[in-house]
Amino acid sequence: MPASWTLLIVLALAAAGFLIGRSRVLAAVGGDSRKLHSRTGYYGWNIALFTAVPALFLIAIWLFAQPDVNRMVLAGVSLVLAGAGLFLSLGRTAPDFRARNAVEAFVRGLLILCSSIAILTTAGIVLSMLFETGHFFTQYPWKEFFFGTTWSPRFGGGSQLGMLPLLWGTLYISMIALAVSIPIGLFAAIYMSEYASPRMRSVAKPLIEVLAGIPTIVYGLFALITVGPLLRDYFAQPLGLGTSGSSVMTAGLVMGIMLIPFVSSLSDDIINAVPQSLRDGALGLGSTKSETVRKVVLPAALPGIVGAILLAASRAIGETMIVVLGAGAAAKMGLNPFEAMTTITVKIVSQLTGDTDFSAPETLVAFALGLTLFVLTLGLNVLALYVVRKYREQYE
Amino acid sequence: MTDATNPAAPVERPSLLVPDARTAKRNAAEARFRAYGLSAIIISLLALVVLLFTIFAGGAGAFRQTFLHVPVTLDAAQLDKKGNGDIEDIKKVMTLTYGKLLDQSVQDLIAKQGITIEGLTDKDVANLVSKEASAQLRNMVLADPSVIGQTVDARVLVNGRVDGYFKGRVTMESAARDSNTSPAQLQLAETLKDKGLLAKEWNWAFLTNPDASDQRPEAAGVGVAILGSLYMMLVVLFLAVPIGVAAAIYLEEFAPKNRLTDIIEVNISNLAAVPSIVFGILGLAAFINFAHLPQSAPIVGGLVLVLMTLPRIIIPARAALKAVPPSIRDAALGVGASKMQSVFHHVLPLATPGILTGVILGLAQALGETAPLLLIGMVAFVKNFPSAPPAGLFDPASALPVQVYNWTQRADPAFMERASGAIIVLLVFLLCMNLFAVFLRRKFERRW
Numbered sequence: 001m002p003a004s005w006t007l008l009i010v011l012a013l014a015a016a017g018f019l020i021g022r023s024r025v026l027a028a029v030g031g032d033s034r035k036l037h038s039r040t041g042y043y044g045w046n047i048a049l050f051t052a053v054p055a056l057f058l059i060a061i062w063l064f065a066q067p068d069v070n071r072m073v074l075a076g077v078s079l080v081l082a083g084a085g086l087f088l089s090l091g092r093t094a095p096d097f098r099a100r101n102a103v104e105a106f107v108r109g110l111l112i113l114c115s116s117i118a119i120l121t122t123a124g125i126v127l128s129m130l131f132e133t134g135h136f137f138t139q140y141p142w143k144e145f146f147f148g149t150t151w152s153p154r155f156g157g158g159s160q161l162g163m164l165p166l167l168w169g170t171l172y173i174s175m176i177a178l179a180v181s182i183p184i185g186l187f188a189a190i191y192m193s194e195y196a197s198p199r200m201r202s203v204a205k206p207l208i209e210v211l212a213g214i215p216t217i218v219y220g221l222f223a224l225i226t227v228g229p230l231l232r233d234y235f236a237q238p239l240g241l242g243t244s245g246s247s248v249m250t251a252g253l254v255m256g257i258m259l260i261p262f263v264s265s266l267s268d269d270i271i272n273a274v275p276q277s278l279r280d281g282a283l284g285l286g287s288t289k290s291e292t293v294r295k296v297v298l299p300a301a302l303p304g305i306v307g308a309i310l311l312a313a314s315r316a317i318g319e320t321m322i323v324v325l326g327a328g329a330a331a332k333m334g335l336n337p338f339e340a341m342t343t344i345t346v347k348i349v350s351q352l353t354g355d356t357d358f359s360a361p362e363t364l365v366a367f368a369l370g371l372t373l374f375v376l377t378l379g380l381n382v383l384a385l386y387v388v389r390k391y392r393e394q395y396e
Numbered sequence: 397m398t399d400a401t402n403p404a405a406p407v408e409r410p411s412l413l414v415p416d417a418r419t420a421k422r423n424a425a426e427a428r429f430r431a432y433g434l435s436a437i438i439i440s441l442l443a444l445v446v447l448l449f450t451i452f453a454g455g456a457g458a459f460r461q462t463f464l465h466v467p468v469t470l471d472a473a474q475l476d477k478k479g480n481g482d483i484e485d486i487k488k489v490m491t492l493t494y495g496k497l498l499d500q501s502v503q504d505l506i507a508k509q510g511i512t513i514e515g516l517t518d519k520d521v522a523n524l525v526s527k528e529a530s531a532q533l534r535n536m537v538l539a540d541p542s543v544i545g546q547t548v549d550a551r552v553l554v555n556g557r558v559d560g561y562f563k564g565r566v567t568m569e570s571a572a573r574d575s576n577t578s579p580a581q582l583q584l585a586e587t588l589k590d591k592g593l594l595a596k597e598w599n600w601a602f603l604t605n606p607d608a609s610d611q612r613p614e615a616a617g618v619g620v621a622i623l624g625s626l627y628m629m630l631v632v633l634f635l636a637v638p639i640g641v642a643a644a645i646y647l648e649e650f651a652p653k654n655r656l657t658d659i660i661e662v663n664i665s666n667l668a669a670v671p672s673i674v675f676g677i678l679g680l681a682a683f684i685n686f687a688h689l690p691q692s693a694p695i696v697g698g699l700v701l702v703l704m705t706l707p708r709i710i711i712p713a714r715a716a717l718k719a720v721p722p723s724i725r726d727a728a729l730g731v732g733a734s735k736m737q738s739v740f741h742h743v744l745p746l747a748t749p750g751i752l753t754g755v756i757l758g759l760a761q762a763l764g765e766t767a768p769l770l771l772i773g774m775v776a777f778v779k780n781f782p783s784a785p786p787a788g789l790f791d792p793a794s795a796l797p798v799q800v801y802n803w804t805q806r807a808d809p810a811f812m813e814r815a816s817g818a819i820i821v822l823l824v825f826l827l828c829m830n831l832f833a834v835f836l837r838r839k840f841e842r843r844w
Contacts, residue, residue, distance in 0.1 A: 004786060064687050104736040111646035114639045118664045118710070121703050125674060128681035184436045191433025208440050211447075213830060215764025217797040218451060218819050224804055225812055226450045257443045264440070288422055290429035311669065318671020320767035321797075325804060345673050345767070352680060352771045370677040374670065381669045 006059065006075040010082045014052035017086045018044035021093050029095050038100035046099045049106050050089040055082035129374065132358075132367035139361040145368060151331035151342075153351070153362040161365045163372065165331040169341035173252045173327060174316035176337065180256025182309060185263025192264070193271045194293055205268070212261035216321040223254040223326030235338065242338035244328060249337040251326035255316055262312045270304030271297060303387050310384035314377040320345040344369050451816050451823070458817025461599035461614060462559040463551050464525055464588065468501040470537060472545040486541055494537075495530035498552065506584070509591060513583050520581040526553035528608065528615035553601075554594065556614040556810045558585045562596055565809060602817060606779045607794065607802070613810035616803070618818050620778050624694050624793030625763060625825075627785060631698025632705055632762050637755050639702075640709030644751075647710070648717040649739050668707035675704045676768030684772060691773030694782065695789040700772060701762040708761060712754025716747040749840030756833040760826050766797040774798045796822045 022044035029035040036043070055078045062074055093099075137145070140161060148162020188208060192201050228245035231253075236242040274297050282292040298305070328340025329350065351366040358364070415423065474493055478485050499522045506521065529552035536550065537543060553559075557577035560566035562585075571577045588594040605617025643664075651657040679700035683689045689696050720743045728738035769775075774795055782791035794802070796818060803815040 068688070100734060104734060107736060108646075108650060111642050111650065115643035115646045115651070115660055115710075117639060117643065118660055118667055118706065121667060121678070121706070122663050124682055125670070125678045128678055128686075129674075132681060184439055187433045187436035188440055191430070191437055195430055195433055196437075204437050204441065207444060208437070211440065211444055213760065213826065214447070215766065215797055215822065215826070217764065217766040217800050218447070218823070220766075221800060221804060221815055221819060222447050222450060225454060225816070226446075257440075257447070260440050260443070288426040290426045291422070293429070314669060315671075318673065320671070320673045321801070324767075325801075345671070348673055348677070349767070349770050352677070353773075353775055358685060367677065367681075370674055374674050377669065377671055378666060381666055385665070 006078055007056070009079060010052055010055045010059075013079075013082050013086055014048040017047035017051045017090065021047040021090060024090075025093050025095060025097075025099075036095050037098050038103075042099035042103050043093055043097070045103045046097075046106075047086060047089045047093065049103065050085040051082050052085075053106075053110070054085055055079070125374065129367050129371040132364055133371050135359075136361055136364035136368045139364065145365070149333065151347070153365070155357075155360065155362055159362055161361065163344075163369065165333045166342060166344045166347055166369070167372075168333045169248070169327065169331070170317055170343040170345070172337075172341065173248050173255065173323060173343060174313060176248060176252025177255035177259055177316045178309065178313060180253055181259035181263050181312060184256075185260045185312075186267055186305065188260065188264045189267035189271055190293055190298075193268050194289060194297070205265075208264055209261050211257065212265070214258075216258065216319060217325075219254050219258050220321040220325035223250050223322055227254055228326060231338065239338075241336055242340075244338075244340045246326055246328035246340045247338045248327060248341050251323045252337070254326055255319055255322050258319070258322065259312045259316060262315060263308055266308035266311065267301070267305050270301045270308065273304070274300045303390060307384040307388035310380050310387065314380035314384070317380070318345065318373060318377050320349065324349055344373050348373070448823075451819050454813060455816025455818075455820045457563045457813045458602050458820075459599055460596045461602070462554040462562050462585075462594060463597050464502075464529075464554050464594045466498070466501050466505050466525075466550055466552065466593070467547050468497060468533065468550045469547045470544050471497065475537060476541075476544050483538070483541055486544070487538065489534070491530040491534050494533045498525060498530055498533055498550070501550075505593070509588075509593075511584065511587050513580050513587070515578070516580040516584055517578075520578050520584065523555055523577070524558060524581060524584060526555050526614045527612045529553050553614045554585065555581075556612065556808065558582065559614050560810055561585065562589070563813070565813070602814075603821070606781065607777060607799065608779075609777075610806055610808060613806070613808050613814060616811070616814050618796060618799055618821055620781055621794040621796045621799035621818065622821070623782060624697070624774075624778075625796045627694035627782065627789055627793060628698040628701055628795060629759060629763060630785065631695060631789065632701050632759060635699070636702040636705045636709055636758070636762075640706050640755075640758075641713050641751060643706070644710045644713035644717060645739060645744065648714045649743070650735070664707045664710055668711060671767075672704055672765055673767040673771070675700050676771035678703065679768060679772045690790055690792070692776045692778065692792040692794075693790050694793050694795075696772050697769050697774055697795060698789070700768045701765060704765065704768065705758045705762045708758040709755055712757070713747075713751045716750025716754065717743060719750060720746045746842075749836050753833045753837050756829050756836070760829040760833075763829070764797055764822060764826060766795075766801055769795055769798045770801065775802055777802075796825075 022040050025036060025043040026033060026040055033040050058078050058081055059074065062069055062078075092102075145161055145163055147164065148160060149164050150160040150162050151165045153159040153161060188204075192205060196204065224246070228247070228250040231247065231250055232243065232245045235249075236244075236247065278296050278300060279292055282296040283289070287295065323343045323346050327343060327346060329342050329346060330340045331342050331347070332339065334341065348366045348369050351363055351369075356363045474497065475489050476486055477489075502521055502524060503518075532552050533550055536548075555577065557566050557571070557574065558581065561571070561577075561582050566574070566577065566582070568579045568582060571579050571582050585594055601615070602617045603622070604619045605615060606620040608614075608616040647657065647661065647664075651660075679696060683696045683699055684691060724742050724746060725738050728742045729735070733741065774793075775798055776792060776794075778792045778794050780791075782788040782793045800815045800818045800822070803811040803818065
């Protein structure tokens with residue numbers, strides 16, 4: 001593979017440059033390194049960096065933008081660039097050259113580049129989705145997409161791609177998940193921070209947080225093979241509410257379990273941040289512990305807890321694997337929680353896997369759904385951040 | 397002090413030892429509140445236990461598979477037609493020939509053991525062994541061609557339905573309705589088991605085999621998936637870790653307080669909360685549709701995971717750098733080090749354990765991520781192992797969590813057991829990574 005050979009040659013050039021630069025500058029002062037501006041290594045590094053980094057960047061960016069480029073051309077251009085860097089920096093090497101400053105400025109530039117990748121990623125996400133969503137809306141009216149109540153994609157034309165059933169499914173499942181996770185998570189956090197002995201806390205807290213470390217595909221499988229059949233056989237069928245293992249309830253319950261540690265550990269931190277003096281005051285007035293918690297600690301922690309709940313909601317809306325395996329694929333707008341419904345994320349997966357044709361609205365709709373999802377979760381996150389920040393100012 | 401206005405009805409307090417009704421009510425409320433809290437914790441722990449228990453109970457079976465021990469006479473006239481023992485010639489003999497040989501051997505075995513079962517058809521006998529068994533036999537011969545002409549004791553996989561019978565998944569009643577097996581076949585298997593020829597044994601192949609087609613769940617394994625996940629972790633390790641640490645260093649140590657820095661910081665915290673599937677859409681649009689990288693290649697999966705993991709590495713790395721006391725920086729600057737030297741020679745080494753802990757946890761999260769990989773074509777059925785990196789990064793491969801998803805979409809319930817088994821493998825990896833992170837934290841954590 002010429003690309004990896006080119007890489008090796010560039011790296012070898014850089015290493016050679018390092019050694020040559022170091023020995024040359026040392027020779028120029030007759031071996032007395034005190035007469036140099038910088039320590040000898042910096043002269044070597046200066047050359048190595050200027051040789052390797054531009055050439056490596058060229059290779060990476062060129063390969064990304066034009067993967068079918070002639071490898072020999074690529075190798076030639078990058079080797080010329082590496083050679084040019086080597087000679088230019090070698091020419092600058094002299095005892096009074098400020099090598100340390102040059103190297104540090106270079107490294108600083110690299111650090112800035114690395115931190116701007118976050119911005120690039122966001123820009124990439126927004127641009128790629130905006131671009132394809134624009135394509136979608138030239139083929140399908142946006143009013144139908146946002147306000148349509150039927151979702152029935154047909155490859156071959158005549159699809160109805162209304163988002164409302166998917167949005168309803170997403171919100172319904174998220175509401176059930178939050179209804180499960182908020183009371184459990186909040187009470188667990190209260191108990192852990194106000195009642196539990198340090199020993200119990202040191203055992204129970206990590207164990208609950210294990211729930212957060214389990215991949216969502218595990219929860220998905222749990223919903224599919226355990227919770228779904230259980231709910232179907234013991235609740236839905238005896239009550240005559242449905243015959244499907246995958247249902248809003250299944251996905252909601254399992255997602256609720258997944259969210260418990262988010263709610264509990266965030267609320268735990270926030271409850272712990274409430275100053276002890278507030279508790280002491282309430283207890284001193286004769287209130288019981290639970291009255292202190294309900295009437296003093298919780299109101300003081302409320303903005304933070306609301307922030308935690310908003311973050312949990314944003315996770316619930318964006319969760320994919322649990323709903324793919326637990327909620328079903330039928331786009332419906334019903335109220336029966338034992339019926340299969342579907343969500344935005346499920347439809348993104350189903351429209352973008354398998355054979356896809358990137359000029360058909362049935363495929364492009366996934367990008368519009370993705371953008372909707374992105375905007376929804378981003379809005380919730382920003383709101384949560386705002387609420388939490390506002391709260392912090394009160395006690396610091 | 398003035399007297400309080402005379403209460404209309406003084407509170408009845410008959411005795412200090414007997415609580416009045418209101419106190420009793422308040423105490424009861426207290427006890428209830430406490431019980432709610434305790435039950436919340438118990439419910440969460442119970443959920444954890446049930447979750448892990450069902451997965452482990454369901455998946456343990458994947459590690460034990462039913463094998464048949466059958467003496468096979470490897471007829472040289474069929475397997476090595478030229479008789480010169482040349483491996484290239486032996487390779488030309490396909491599994492079909494081995495299949496016939498194996499069928500005959502099983503027939504002979506039944507006759508020799510004197511087993512007669514009512515209603516046992518030839519098809520039942522031929523289907524007793526897995527469709528993969530002839531390939532197993534062929535591989536055994538190719539590994540050691542000198543066995544040709546001898547009678548060897550072959551250990552071959554048994555059909556998934558028969559295996560399911562011994563694991564309680566298939567019953568005589570369900571077998572009667574099933575076109576892929578029959579009660580007579582199960583009886584035959586039962587008899588063979590009594591004679592010690594058929595047994596459940598430890599199944600290494602689950603860890604080393606590639607995926608198998610719908611018809612042969614008994615042969616499916618997570619080998620390609622483990623390798624694919626490993627490749628993706630390599631990509632993440634080599635890209636996300638240096639970039640993430642560099643970004644953390646810049647933001648924590650060098651960044652001036654200005655608008656650009658603010659934008660970057662807000663961006664990173666928002667990226668950490670973007671749903672993972674959105675990164676999948678980005679990967680599809682950028683890496684596959686725009687850059688035309690191959691679908692289902694570990695490099696694409698790795699790059700998507702890099703973007704997803706970056707904020708999850710940057711945030712803990714910044715916390716670790718912040719935890720290093722300023723006195724260290726001041727001391728370095730005081731003896732003439734530049735800002736850059738103080739950071740790279742002193743602050744960074746001291747923050748390394750904390751950074752590493754964050755890196756491992758970020759990697760663990762990336763290892764379990766499924767949704768974005770579905771969108772970039774990692775769901776494809778891959779039977780060939782990818783070659784060694786770096787070229788292998790561009791070969792199609794699977795990934796552990798995607799393999800789980802893949803198996804849940806198959807019709808045969810035997811694949812559910814495989815899926816749970818693959819999750820056990822995944823959880824074991826995650827457990828090791830997390831334990832390592834805990835170990836690092838315990839061993840190197842410093843309180844300043």
